[in-house]
Amino acid sequence: DQQVKQNSPSLSVQEGRISILNCDYTNSMFDYFLWYKKYPAEGPTFLISISSIKDKNEDGRFTVFLNKSAKHLSLHIVPSQPGDSAVYFCAASSYNSGTYKYIFGTGTRLKVLA
Amino acid sequence: NAGVMQNPRHLVRRRGQEARLRCSPMKGHSHVYWYRQLPEEGLKFMVYLQKENIIDESGMPKERFSAEFPKEGPSILRIQQVVRGDSAAYFCASSPPTASGNTIYFGEGSWLTVV
Numbered sequence: 001d002q003q004v005k006q007n008s009p010s011l012s013v014q015e016g017r018i019s020i021l022n023c024d025y026t027n028s029m030f031d032y033f034l035w036y037k038k039y040p041a042e043g044p045t046f047l048i049s050i051s052s053i054k055d056k057n058e059d060g061r062f063t064v065f066l067n068k069s070a071k072h073l074s075l076h077i078v079p080s081q082p083g084d085s086a087v088y089f090c091a092a093s094s095y096n097s098g099t100y101k102y103i104f105g106t107g108t109r110l111k112v113l114a
Numbered sequence: 115n116a117g118v119m120q121n122p123r124h125l126v127r128r129r130g131q132e133a134r135l136r137c138s139p140m141k142g143h144s145h146v147y148w149y150r151q152l153p154e155e156g157l158k159f160m161v162y163l164q165k166e167n168i169i170d171e172s173g174m175p176k177e178r179f180s181a182e183f184p185k186e187g188p189s190i191l192r193i194q195q196v197v198r199g200d201s202a203a204y205f206c207a208s209s210p211p212t213a214s215g216n217t218i219y220f221g222e223g224s225w226l227t228v229v
Contacts, residue, residue: 006156032216043118043205043220044157051216089157093215099162099169100215102147102207106156 003027004092006105014113019077021108023090026071030092031100035064035075038087038107047088048075080112118143118208118221119188126227133193133200135224139208145169146189147207147218148181157205163189196228 005024013019023033031052036044050057050064050073057064063076077084090105119138127133139146148160159173163183174181178196183189193200203225207218 032214034217036220041223041225043120043222046217046219049216091157095215099145100209101159101162101170102218103159104149104157 002106004090004103004105006088006090006108008108009106010109010111012111012113013080015082016079019075019080019084019110019112021075021077021088021090021110023073023075023105024071025073025092027092027094028068028071030094032093033064033066033073034091034093034102035062036089036091036104037084038089044089077110080110082112082114085110085112118206118219120204120206120221120224122224123222124225124227126229127196128229129197130195133196133226133228135191135193135204135206135226136188137191137206137208137221138188139206140210140219142210143208143219144211145209145218146183147209148189148191149205149207151203151205151223153202160191193226196226198228201226201228 003026034049035047038044048059048062055066066073087107087109089107093100093102146163149157161174161181162170178194180192203223205223207220209218
């Protein structure tokens with residue numbers, strides 16, 4: 001049962017253009033949604049998060065949009081840079097019995113072309 | 115300000131041997147999560163621990179895998195009698211005791227290769 005889904009395994013974007021990474025979820029009880037970036041042979045690095053009560057959060061070139069009715073969120077990167085080439089994981093957290101659990105999607109590999 | 119420390123970074127084991135992966139959380143963090151990434155797959159939750167306590171092990175395989183987070187020292191993920199299918203990257207993450215659900219911090223990972 002994949003509660004967090006990233007249906008696009010890969011995405012190629014020209015440098016300077018916008019990258020849009022998508023994520024769908026099934027559990028309406030998630031409290032937060034998070035995006036991580038991962039380079040090969042390294043650990044995931046936290047990028048940005050959004051509370052389930054918000055619909056937008058922005059941090060520099062990164063903006064996350066949340067559409068609760070569609071159970072969909074997206075990460076916008078603008079302008080895209082070659083250094084943004086990495087695998088991006090969407091994650092969701094839920095609170096249950098005093099603890100948080102984080103569930104990750106399968107990732108989208110972004111390639112920014114110079 | 116040290117981040118989450120994992121060791122070893124790379125580990126090679128023969129089938130049937132034991133693998134021990136260690137994780138020291140960030141300073142001030144008392145919650146530890148272990149995730150596994152199989153080749154070409156996403157991050158799969160394995161276990162969530164607090165000091166001396168396993169909170170959620172719903173993602174742990176029923177046999178051969180165990181985890182602990184003692185009062186002193188790092189968290190340990192132990193895999194007994196490894197098989198080729200255990201070859202993967204194992205990531206540890208930590209969060210503070212007042213975690214709000216909006217982030218966890220990952221280590222660099224431990225790559226296990228079973229030959």
